[in-house]
Amino acid sequence: MPAQPAAPRTAVIPVQTDEDVTQQADTKPPDIKHSPSPVVASILNPVYRRTALVKIQAPFTDRQLESIARGMVYLEKLGLVSVIVLENDQLPRGDSRERTALVEETMRVVNALEKQGARARPVLGTVVRLGPKPGEEHTSGSREFDPPEAHTFPSDLVHIRSALRAGEIPVLPPLALDSLCRSVRVDANDVIAALVRGMVEAAALDKNAAVREDSPSSSPEEMDLVPLRLMIISREGGVPSYARQGMPHLLINLTSEYDYIRNTFDPRWKLTHSTALSNLRLARTCLAYMPPTSSAVMVSHRSPSSLIGNLITNKPALSSSLPHALLQGNRKLTPDTPTILRHGLPVRVVRRVDDLDKAKLKKLLEHSFRRELEEDAFWARMERDLDFVIVAGDYAGAAIVTREPCPPGTPDTVAPITYLDKFAVLPEHQGDGTVDFLWVALHDETYGLGLPFSANPNGGKEGKGEGRDLVWRSRADNPVNKWYFERSTGHIRQGDWVLFWCDAEARLKTEEGRRASAGLSYLEDWEVGRLATWSDVVMKIPSSWKPKPAKKQLK
Incomplete structure (x- = not known):
């Protein structure tokens, strides 16, 4: 597995301070293949490729979808490849054209990505399965987060692996396999949570297999399956905060603030941010499986530049620790300012x-x-x-x-x-x-x-x-x-x-x-x-x- 790029650090130094190679012998037998030096490897493969799980919460117009696709393509150039799962809030469940409409929406996203110069692949088959993972039916109550209501096995990820290996962005409709082996529409949040967990577990198996075989954990053609970011793109944007008169939270510590945010959520916001709390719950579930350096971002389709900046720098658009007066009068604080979510600490x-x-x-x-x-x-x-x-x-x-x-x-x-x-x-x-x-x-x-x-x-x-x-x-x-x-x-x-x-x-x-x-x-x-x-x-x-x-x- 390639080394994970270090998360950007806030340079914090304590308040009170009172100051402020051995040469390698060339003794290897000629039949042993020398591994390329880190310098050569960095030149040949300068960008570590990592994955991000992205929820595109439609409906969006073609113009809006173009803006979103432009952001996804730019992220890919920087080494962050999206695995996209679609949702359409206005598509009624149980409609006779439901599946056809989901496939059409998937192809719209694929076409939008390809128009921006990316290679994308629709993954129309089911990747996740409904229900808890076998053997864990009775253990969910002991966890501090909501476990996924779906699961996936490493073998189910073959199409996503294939797309990523070929340099393509996989795009999935929210479909899952039920107990009767039927492909049914489910909530996109269940698909994303199952994928996050499944990709983390698959990456761990890859690493263990590489250790047993005493070989590099991944080749330049491979990529780290562990999701580095979770992104939720919707028409709503971030989570509204009562402390900012409904303007979005900038940075959320899910470990200590999750219940409080839910309890102080103004009922009037349910008209304008109807999925904010369900997306908040999705972020908590996903970040529980992702590495501590990972983050989630809830962002409006109207702020693509902030979307890109927040995903790469892993920082909110404005620091939540700035004086409140500066935050209130800052032009960067708008209804479309993204919300960054971290697993955090108590x-x-x-x-x-x-x-x-x-x-x-x-x-x-x-x-x-x-x-x-x-x-x-x-x-x-x-x-x-x-x-x-x-x-x-x-x-x-x-x-x-x-x-x-x-x-x-x-x-x-x-x-x-x-x-x-x-x-x-x-x-x-x-x-x-x-x-x-x-x-x-x-x-x-x-x-x-x-x-x-x-x-x-x-x-x-x-x-x-x-x-x-x-x-x-x-x-x-x-x-x-x-x-x-x-x-x-x-x-x-x-x-x-x-x-x-x-x-x-x-x-x-x-x-x-x-x-x-x-x-x-x-x-x-x-x-x-x-x-x-x-x-x-x-x-x-x-x-x-x-x-x-x-x-x-x-x-």
Whole structure:
């Protein structure tokens, strides 16, 4: 199997930092065939070919189908080959012309692809079978996702394999084989879910067979069957969000947000987004079988450029962790903005040091900062000043927030400073959405409190409470500062450090409402002196790390 291309990573570096070939002998017998060098292989086969499962949710006009086909062809040129399954919401079930209409729709898509220069193949025979996979009839209830209501065996994928091997895009109508061996129309979601699972299992069998035979897992003519992306193209687009007045979600953590999104789905949206929840369920099922780096995208046919960009970069059109005010006024946020879905990780808020797994948190911090923790001093400080820790998954990421007392002489009415002491994500999780999920939870627990769009299910206050200014520092040469600039309200240079802060959003909103059209001034009365206070406190916070050993100088 060719090596999987690494998912693009969000360059996240922890908040607080204190720094920022052996020659091979030619002894092989002449009868052993030398494998081509990686450099030669990359030149001969420069693009790794991977698969994407695509649901085209018709009906579409010829013009719309042309736009969709153009996107599929461009993706193929970049090495992402689509396996397309059709659906037609307006074709009544049980109609006498049902099968004929499905075949005609399949041929329309094939012709649209070929007009754009691609080679496509209609796969009109049944590839999946109705019902649970034999032997799993009674195990579905124990899973955290909805298992497919259809299945497929490796031998059933022969037509899809043949098309992919020949450089063709397979296009399938939503047909399945029932218990009486009849080809019947089923929901396209069942076909796609069965194909995702079946292709993952078939790829695993291919890999095991290659290992047993001690041969390369695939040749240049083969391709990795494991789906890298799931794409749902419809007239509806992404999943609407109540926090954005019905505009689409940008990035969804299915592990922690699935039930919440379903529970907060406005009944009025069922008129305009009638299949949003069923497609959300399809994404959860498929991503449970796909690799952790995979993603799904729900996109409108009206946004082909975003469709292409999101599939290749694996990022939402706009980061969900950007300030809400920037998202609301951004031109990129439209009803046709795609929704990216990741399998994600559970997110929880821990408020007591005794409830933390110290060994795992220490490992996370040291791996992320690449420094050795001064444990005794660090944990003593946490016992004294800890406010809360947001933990993603099994300590794949964490945000540590402390309460820093104000200097002597500060009025008792002034609350302690809410300080982001550490923000860390393991390198292997810096491309799977964990960074944004963690920052959104941090927003909801601090400067976003008091507003309805902070009521996310992260185990914290769920939007209830009074927002607090969030302050943190970063080395001036930290390459991630650009990321912090985009998410902070302001910053100020302090020698070798940069001091960042995020103002409590509810307070800003209240002040703007009070002043109406006059707007906010550059310096409000309540802001006077706070930067001096923050600098005085934050810059005196001791390092959490053991000193680096001095470098030996050459004599």
